[in-house]
Amino acid sequence: MRRVAIVGAGITKFVRRAQETGKELSFEATKMALDSCGLTLKDIDMVTLGTAPDAFDGVHMKGEWLSDGAGAWRKPYMRNFVGGGTGVFAPIHGFFHVASGMADTCMVVCEEKMSSCYPHPQGAFKTIFDHTLEQPLNPTLIWIFALEMNRYMNTYGLTKKDIAGVSVKNKRNALDHPSAQIPENITVEDVLNSETLAWPVNRLDISPASDGAAAVILCSEEKAKKITDRPVWISGVGWNIDTAYWATKDLSYPRYVEKAARQAYEMAGIKEPHKEIQVAEPYDPFSYKELHHMEGLLLCKKGEAARMLADGVTERTGNLPTCPSGGALGVGNPIAATGLMKIIEIFLQLRGEAGKRQVPGNPRVGLAQAWGDLMQVGTVVVMKS
Amino acid sequence: MVLEKFELKGTGLKSQAVKDGSVLTMPCNPKLQYSWDTGQAVGRYLDGLKEGKLIGKKCGGCNRIMIPPRMFCELCFKDTGDWVELEDTGKVNTFSICHVNWDASRLPQGALPHLPAVIEIDGASEGMGILHVLGEADPKEIKIGMKVKAVWKTANERAGAITDIRYFKPLR
Numbered sequence: 186m187r188r189v190a191i192v193g194a195g196i197t198k199f200v201r202r203a204q205e206t207g208k209e210l211s212f213e214a215t216k217m218a219l220d221s222c223g224l225t226l227k228d229i230d231m232v233t234l235g236t237a238p239d240a241f242d243g244v245h246m247k248g249e250w251l252s253d254g255a256g257a258w259r260k261p262y263m264r265n266f267v268g269g270g271t272g273v274f275a276p277i278h279g280f281f282h283v284a285s286g287m288a289d290t291c292m293v294v295c296e297e298k299m300s301s302c303y304p305h306p307q308g309a310f311k312t313i314f315d316h317t318l319e320q321p322l323n324p325t326l327i328w329i330f331a332l333e334m335n336r337y338m339n340t341y342g343l344t345k346k347d348i349a350g351v352s353v354k355n356k357r358n359a360l361d362h363p364s365a366q367i368p369e370n371i372t373v374e375d376v377l378n379s380e381t382l383a384w385p386v387n388r389l390d391i392s393p394a395s396d397g398a399a400a401v402i403l404c405s406e407e408k409a410k411k412i413t414d415r416p417v418w419i420s421g422v423g424w425n426i427d428t429a430y431w432a433t434k435d436l437s438y439p440r441y442v443e444k445a446a447r448q449a450y451e452m453a454g455i456k457e458p459h460k461e462i463q464v465a466e467p468y469d470p471f472s473y474k475e476l477h478h479m480e481g482l483l484l485c486k487k488g489e490a491a492r493m494l495a496d497g498v499t500e501r502t503g504n505l506p507t508c509p510s511g512g513a514l515g516v517g518n519p520i521a522a523t524g525l526m527k528i529i530e531i532f533l534q535l536r537g538e539a540g541k542r543q544v545p546g547n548p549r550v551g552l553a554q555a556w557g558d559l560m561q562v563g564t565v566v567v568m569k570s
Numbered sequence: 571m572v573l574e575k576f577e578l579k580g581t582g583l584k585s586q587a588v589k590d591g592s593v594l595t596m597p598c599n600p601k602l603q604y605s606w607d608t609g610q611a612v613g614r615y616l617d618g619l620k621e622g623k624l625i626g627k628k629c630g631g632c633n634r635i636m637i638p639p640r641m642f643c644e645l646c647f648k649d650t651g652d653w654v655e656l657e658d659t660g661k662v663n664t665f666s667i668c669h670v671n672w673d674a675s676r677l678p679q680g681a682l683p684h685l686p687a688v689i690e691i692d693g694a695s696e697g698m699g700i701l702h703v704l705g706e707a708d709p710k711e712i713k714i715g716m717k718v719k720a721v722w723k724t725a726n727e728r729a730g731a732i733t734d735i736r737y738f739k740p741l742r
Contacts, residue, residue, distance in 0.1 A: 197578055197579050198579065200581070201582065201583075202583045203582065204581040204583050204593060205579070213580070217576055305675075307672055307673050307674060308672065314701075317606060317616070318612065318615075319701050321731055321733050322701065323684075324672075324686065325668070325674075327670065328668060331668065331686075332686065335664045335665060335666060335714070362573075363576075363578050364578055364580075380676075381669055382669060382670045383667065383669065383670065384668075384669075384709075431688045436663070436664060436688070533571070538571060539572075540573065540574050
């Protein structure tokens with residue numbers, strides 16, 4: 186396999202409802218990625234696009250529909266989709282193209298426009314449940330998070346208060362992210378006093394529905410050295426899926442994330458992730474998910490992520506900063522674009538270019554992770570400068 | 571590159587701008603209809619529900635008794651074997667107390683919260699559970715590990731659907 190570098194990145198603002206179409210958002214992110222490293226579309230060999238369910242936009246063959254905005258016409262192109270895990274899978278898909286030698290340059294674009302589906306994009310989520318045995322019970326997407334969060338809390342004796350700090354940290358970190366949709370200075374009490382939607386989940390435990398797009402450019406080593414003196418290498422990738430049957434898996438622990446992480450760590454030569462990973466962007470669509478994912482990523486022992494949060498270890502100034510971007514909870518959650526936003530954050534952190542969000546200590550090793558489907562998909566990328 | 575040096579695109583709309591027509595939108599209201607085949611395993615499961623029984627299926631490879639029943643074992647990757655009648659009791663693996671509708675709007679004032687739960691069914695293998703709802707239960711008293719029993723619709727009302735079980739109630 187050839188080495189693969191990230192050399193450029195682009196992103197839009199994340200907003201509740203964008204005036205721009207999905208194609209226009211894709212164009213803006215793609216164009217910015219090209220501009221960021223002085224390339225033009227002629228320099229791009231292949232294009233891959235990640236976007237979540239067609240039902241959000243109400244457009245079937247969404248990949249084909251968005252392709253001109255992604256700069257894909259008259260190029261080898263494919264859409265990839267693994268639910269909420271898509272945003273971190275898309276660069277893995279691009280990695281295949283370059284690592285294999287099939288392409289020297291690959292544009293990776295992620296887009297989501299959730300606002301087209303009204304009165305609420307939750308309507309599109311209803312159909313992810315088993316049509317015969319679950320949809321007749323009128324489930325909402327919040328149920329599955331509430332059920333998993335309760336099991337997680339019960340297994341490790343955690344309280345809502347132990348978890349609420351994730352929302353506080355991430356929304357505060359987002360104050361420094363120019364794309365952020367709901368950055369805020371709030372307290373643990375604010376989270377605990379916000380409306381209970383489905384116990385144990387409160388309104389401030391949840392990321393918003395969003396519109397937005399993001400893009401990165403991947404290159405072979407030879408190309409990368411001509412484009413930038415600060416390439417960031419994709420040094421490990423992993424992805425994994427587990428059963429969708431309720432309670433056939435342990436809801437308190439994301440084993441599929443661990444399997445994806447182990448795959449990525451082995452490839453990147455990482456033996457002790459809790460010591461070697463210096464900055465991380467675990468997927469945080471709900472507050473407890475950041476902690477759940479830190480455990481799956483082997484960044485701490487099972488049930489101990491809340492302790493790290495309480496001790497300040499995961500603050501930007503801590504030993505293992507998590508979601509320095511502000512995460513899905515603060516920057517916003519346009520599903521596929523969120524995962525790629527996390528990749529971009531690690532790219533910038535490892536180049537020392539994260540501005541006010543920069544974590545101290547010149548980090549050289551970081552990771553981004555996304556998660557999706559019915560509590561069953563994990564996608565992980567390890568990056569090194 | 572530093573994000574702050576770019577003028578990031580993306581124009582946030584206010585819902586008022588859409589309502590008053592100052593920004594144009596194109597409405598769409600597709601009327602798609604589906605009829606899902608239940609398949610062999612779930613079809614038999616639904617037949618059982620109509621008779622007021624919970625039916626699982628056993629894998630001859632790993633000996634797991636599975637509910638909902640499946641024609642193939644995803645672990646052994648071979649055909650499953652015998653149908654097995656299970657108890658209509660179980661224990662709560664996890665639950666939620668839900669105050670909102672599917673679109674995150676609040677349930678009407680005074681409405682009882684929805685009580686979704688994963689229930690591990692007695693007679694199935696350790697950890698095998700189904701999604702259903704609880705009833706006749708005080709939300710304050712629901713606990714993980716609590717024993718519950720199915721409350722069935724009457725034979726005349728049962729249609730061969732998961733909702734033939736109205737809910738699971740605490741076993742006292």
